Amino acid sequence: MDRPTSGYWPSRDSVLGAPDRIAAVDRAHSTASRCLADQLARLVAEACGAPNALISLVHVQRQIVLGSFGAGRAGAGPAEIAAERSLCEAVVAAGIPIIVGDATQDRRFAETAAVRKHGLAAYVGFPIRDAEDQVVGVLAIGDHLPRDWSARQLTVIDDAAQLFTAGLAGEIDRERRLAGGDDGAEPGPAAEAASTETGAPETAVPDTVADLTDPSPADRLDEIHAFTEALLTSLQTGVAACDRHGRLIVFNQAVRRMLGMPDDGATDVEPDEWPGALHLYHPDRRPFAADDVPLRRALRGERLRDVDVLVLAPGQRPRMVSVNGQPIVDSAGDRIGAVITVEDITQRRRAEQLQACELATAQALADTSDLPAAATTALAAIGTSLNWPHAELWLADELSGALTPVARWDEPGRASIPRMSDPVVGGAGLTGTVWKAGAPIWVPDIAAGPMADPVAAGCGLHAALGVPVRSGDQTIGVLAFFSAHAEEPESSLIAVLLGIAAQIGQYLERRRAESYAVRLARSEEEYIALVGHELRTPLTSIAAYAELLRESPDDERLGSLRPLLEVVDRNTRLLLAIVENLLDLAALDSGHTMLELVPTDLATIVREAVEAYRPAADEQGVRLRAELPPDAPLVADPERLRQAVDHLIDNAVRYSPDGGDVNVSLDRSDSVVALTVADSGIGIPETELELVTRRLRRGSRSTERKIRGTGLGLAIASTVLARHGGTLTLQSPGEQGTTATARLPQHPPTAAVTRG
Numbered sequence: 001m002d003r004p005t006s007g008y009w010p011s012r013d014s015v016l017g018a019p020d021r022i023a024a025v026d027r028a029h030s031t032a033s034r035c036l037a038d039q040l041a042r043l044v045a046e047a048c049g050a051p052n053a054l055i056s057l058v059h060v061q062r063q064i065v066l067g068s069f070g071a072g073r074a075g076a077g078p079a080e081i082a083a084e085r086s087l088c089e090a091v092v093a094a095g096i097p098i099i100v101g102d103a104t105q106d107r108r109f110a111e112t113a114a115v116r117k118h119g120l121a122a123y124v125g126f127p128i129r130d131a132e133d134q135v136v137g138v139l140a141i142g143d144h145l146p147r148d149w150s151a152r153q154l155t156v157i158d159d160a161a162q163l164f165t166a167g168l169a170g171e172i173d174r175e176r177r178l179a180g181g182d183d184g185a186e187p188g189p190a191a192e193a194a195s196t197e198t199g200a201p202e203t204a205v206p207d208t209v210a211d212l213t214d215p216s217p218a219d220r221l222d223e224i225h226a227f228t229e230a231l232l233t234s235l236q237t238g239v240a241a242c243d244r245h246g247r248l249i250v251f252n253q254a255v256r257r258m259l260g261m262p263d264d265g266a267t268d269v270e271p272d273e274w275p276g277a278l279h280l281y282h283p284d285r286r287p288f289a290a291d292d293v294p295l296r297r298a299l300r301g302e303r304l305r306d307v308d309v310l311v312l313a314p315g316q317r318p319r320m321v322s323v324n325g326q327p328i329v330d331s332a333g334d335r336i337g338a339v340i341t342v343e344d345i346t347q348r349r350r351a352e353q354l355q356a357c358e359l360a361t362a363q364a365l366a367d368t369s370d371l372p373a374a375a376t377t378a379l380a381a382i383g384t385s386l387n388w389p390h391a392e393l394w395l396a397d398e399l400s401g402a403l404t405p406v407a408r409w410d411e412p413g414r415a416s417i418p419r420m421s422d423p424v425v426g427g428a429g430l431t432g433t434v435w436k437a438g439a440p441i442w443v444p445d446i447a448a449g450p451m452a453d454p455v456a457a458g459c460g461l462h463a464a465l466g467v468p469v470r471s472g473d474q475t476i477g478v479l480a481f482f483s484a485h486a487e488e489p490e491s492s493l494i495a496v497l498l499g500i501a502a503q504i505g506q507y508l509e510r511r512r513a514e515s516y517a518v519r520l521a522r523s524e525e526e527y528i529a530l531v532g533h534e535l536r537t538p539l540t541s542i543a544a545y546a547e548l549l550r551e552s553p554d555d556e557r558l559g560s561l562r563p564l565l566e567v568v569d570r571n572t573r574l575l576l577a578i579v580e581n582l583l584d585l586a587a588l589d590s591g592h593t594m595l596e597l598v599p600t601d602l603a604t605i606v607r608e609a610v611e612a613y614r615p616a617a618d619e620q621g622v623r624l625r626a627e628l629p630p631d632a633p634l635v636a637d638p639e640r641l642r643q644a645v646d647h648l649i650d651n652a653v654r655y656s657p658d659g660g661d662v663n664v665s666l667d668r669s670d671s672v673v674a675l676t677v678a679d680s681g682i683g684i685p686e687t688e689l690e691l692v693t694r695r696l697r698r699g700s701r702s703t704e705r706k707i708r709g710t711g712l713g714l715a716i717a718s719t720v721l722a723r724h725g726g727t728l729t730l731q732s733p734g735e736q737g738t739t740a741t742a743r744l745p746q747h748p749p750t751a752a753v754t755r756g
Contacts, residue, residue: 015093017060024134025057029064031171032057037067037164040139044160045069046324046341047237048153049305050141055128055164057137058083058092066137084113088138091125095135098125099154102146122147124154126161131169139164152343156237238321238342241328242295244335246271258321258344260313271296281310283320283349285387285484298325298338308349317488320349354496357385361500365507374507375407379479382500386493388483389414390461393504394431395469395477403431403478417459429453431478434466438475440498441466442489446482456482463487465494469501471509479504538571545571595637595723597748602632602641602673603666609645610664613653621658624649627665632673634746636724641744644720647713648677648740655681655738671746678739684732717742724748 015021037055045053052070056063063086065079083089087109091098100106100123103115114120121144128137139161141153238255242248248267256263259278269277274296275288282288290296294307304325311319325340360381368374379391389411394403410416430451434441443449443464447457453464461482469477479501545564552561610626617624652662660680667674717740718728725748732738 015095016058016089021092021134021136022059024130024132025059025064025136027172027175028057028130028136028168031175032066032168033171034066036167038069039067040160040164041067041069042339043235043239043341044139044141044157046326046339047156047235047239047343048141049324050143052142054086054088054140054142055137056081056086056088056140057128058088058135063088064137085118086114086120086125086138086140086142087112087123088125088140091127091138091140092135095127097127097158098123099149100124101148104146119144121145122149124149124157126157127165128161128168129165131172136168152236156235159235238344239339240295240342241337241339242271242299243337244299246296246299249337250339255342258319258342259311260316260319279311279313281312283308283310283387285310285312294323294325295338295340298327298340299335301327301335303327304340308345312485317490318346318485319344320346350490350492353385354493357382357496358500358503360385361503365503371508371511372407375504376409378500378504379407379409382481382497383409383411386481386483388481390417390456390459390482392431392480393469393477394435394480395508396435396475403435406477415459417456417461430464430466431480434468434478434480435475438468438470440468440494442494444488445486460484465497467494467497467501469505469508471505476505476508538575541571542568542575595640597635597637600634600636600638600641602634602636602675602744603628603630605638605642606632606645606664606666606675609642609649612646613649617653617662620653620656622653622656622660622662624653624662625664627663629666629668632666632668634673634744635748636744640720640723644717644742645675647717648675648742651713652677652679652681652738652740655679657681673744673746675742675744676739677742678737680737683736684730684738686732714740 041053041055045051046069050070053068054065055067056065058064061083063081063083065081087098087100087103090109100109103109103112103121103123109115109123114123120142123140123142125138125140127135128139130136139157141157235252236254238258239250239252240248240255241250248269251267253263255261261278271293272290274280274293275290280288280293288309294304294309298304302325304323307323307325309321309323311321313319322343322345323340325338327335328337328339330336361378364377364381365374368377375393379393383389383391391409392405393407395406396403408416430441430443430446430453433451441451443451445462446453446464447462451464453461456464462485463483464480466478466480468475469479479497481497545567548564549561549568607626607628610624614624649662649664656662656679662677662679665676665678667676714728714730721728721742721744724744726742726744729741729743730738731741
């Protein structure tokens with residue numbers, strides 16, 4: 001028989017064959033409860049999800065099986081097997097537990113017959129001792145496939161071995177007492193531990209189930225009941241069993257904790273009432289039908305493995321448990337009940353869900369460049385993974401101080417929330433508060449409290465979570481999620497959703513950077529060509545007329561040459577204007593020109609600009625009107641604002657036909673001032689609305705009509721507004737008229753003022 005090399009356990013043979021130990025094995029053989037050993041082997045195997053469990057006494061080259069599970073031996077009674085079939089001799093020789101994940105790779109055991117001949121791959125063995133602390137046997141778990149033993153599984157096996165050790169020690173000690181105490185020995189420490197742990201009276205444990213019905217003293221029944229209760233209580237794995245009629249006869253504390261039941265909670269529940277009374281649901285939150293409950297299925301004869309059950313106990317956080325189960329049969333093969341083991345896998349499933357959320361979000365953002373489509377796909381992935389029926393994405397408008405809805409997702413088949421149309425202004429509600437605070441907020445139930453949302457609550461939503469979407473140091477939006485059930489805060493979920501919000505923020509930054517890069521790459525050549533064209537035109541004219549002047553006769557009178565000099569002068573001034581505007585734009589863009597921010601009245605600036613351009617408008621036959629409030633205070637650089645306003649009004653007047661209209665208006669809100677300049681001129685094609693705000697770009701209609709201009713006015717106005725944290729938008733519906741809207745914050749953000 002192959003054995004582990006002697007280098008590991010040099011005293012192996014002397015330990016196994018020691019006369020005192022052999023005598024202890026014989027005593028244990030005569031007193032050990034085989035019924036209890038079989039039940040314990042079954043419970044441990046179920047709790048660990050292992051195919052085989054064995055409780056045996058280890059003699060020399062043979063093992064006396066007290067109880068076993070698997071390999072056709074459950075409940076088969078005592079037997080002997082060759083010691084070479086297991087590694088139990090090594091456990092006895094070492095006197096400590098042996099844990100092997102892959103025996104074929106373990107140099108201690110790779111060459112043993114148990115591994116090479118009998119296919120043992122994974123093994124855990126814990127020693128069993130008698131009252132004199134002699135190692136007499138082993139509680140062992142085996143598998144023909146390698147596996148990683150978890151700390152929870154090892155704890156279950158250790159607990160079971162300790163319990164059987166305590167029971168065996170107590171039985172041996174009681175046998176001595178019943179025999180008259182011929183050796184006069186005091187109870188050993190293990191026996192005292194058994195008495196203390198079980199609280200059982202000192203009577204013998206019955207060997208078989210039939211003994212329980214024997215008219216023996218009542219304290220024997222009390223003892224086995226107390227011992228079993230102690231065993232079930234010590235297990236971290238949940239255990240529940242029922243008889244042939246479906247009555248619950250075993251329901252340990254671990255199960256009660258998982259189901260959110262008090263320790264003394266009643267279990268006299270009829271099988272048809274199990275789903276409702278125990279709050280059992282499928283993972284997708286569908287209630288269990290009575291016949292689908294795992295224990296009921298096991299009672300019908302099914303063997304269950306890894307059945308996921310969601311527990312939604314009132315006032316408790318949702319739990320996900322995994323259930324294994326099988327029927328209990330007697331020696332005749334008749335079903336006399338069923339047993340299940342229950343493992344809490346809430347954290348494992350949540351970790352899987354959160355990982356799926358992150359991957360799905362990353363995939364959604366990678367697959368499309370369209371923000372609403374990408375956001376909707378990401379929200380659907382998150383909501384589906386978490387079983388949360390509603391999600392929203394809001395992005396902030398820095399100027400107005402409002403959150404604008406960008407995307408939403410509702411669980412298919414569920415009525416939509418009747419909102420998401422109007423912006424959220426200020427720090428109102430969940431989204432507004434998260435935006436202002438820049439921190440996540442979890443609301444256990446939005447039906448009540450300071451974050452109450454009557455609209456969402458009226459649609460059957462309860463728990464809500466809002467997380468900020470950030471770009472650098474700024475909060476630019478909010479992700480909001482809603483659950484159909486009240487739930488307490490979960491830090492791991494908040495952390496993952498903050499990571500997802502960061503992904504969305506990075507996605508927005510990346511899109512903005514890509515847009516800028518594309519625009520820059522596209523405009524570089526255009527800009528060079530446009531600069532060359534705009535400078536070449538006046539330079540060509542100046543050169544041509546200078547040539548004419550140079551070739552004129554020396555006696556030519558100055559009066560006849562004056563028209564030529566006027567052309568040269570006009571083009572020189574145009575050239576100087578272009579160069580000065582280009583230099584001004586470059587200084588604004590680079591940040592070399594700093595804004596002098598002071599309290600300013602925009603209404604006064606606009607009023608003065610309108611009056612300055614009124615003569616030009618009258619000369620051109622354009623009606624210039626202004627509708628302005630008494631004042632429009634804000635913090636700004638008044639000279640730069642006047643520059644921007646001049647360009648907007650100049651453009652409107654210059655491009656309006658004789659008899660046209662230019663209307664200037666000013667509107668104020670709590671935080672934004674909006675200047676609107678609307679004309680009835682030639683308009684701008686929709687495809688050119690963005691282009692005309694770039695340097696030296698003019699609309700095709702203006703060049704066709706040969707209307708004078710440098711193509712820099714709107715670019716300067718847009719840049720000045722941007723340096724104040726503002727925006728310029730153009731609208732030109734149809735074939736006539738353009739409306740320019742300049743929006744300015746009353747207090748420009750620092751980043752807008754200082755950035756280049």
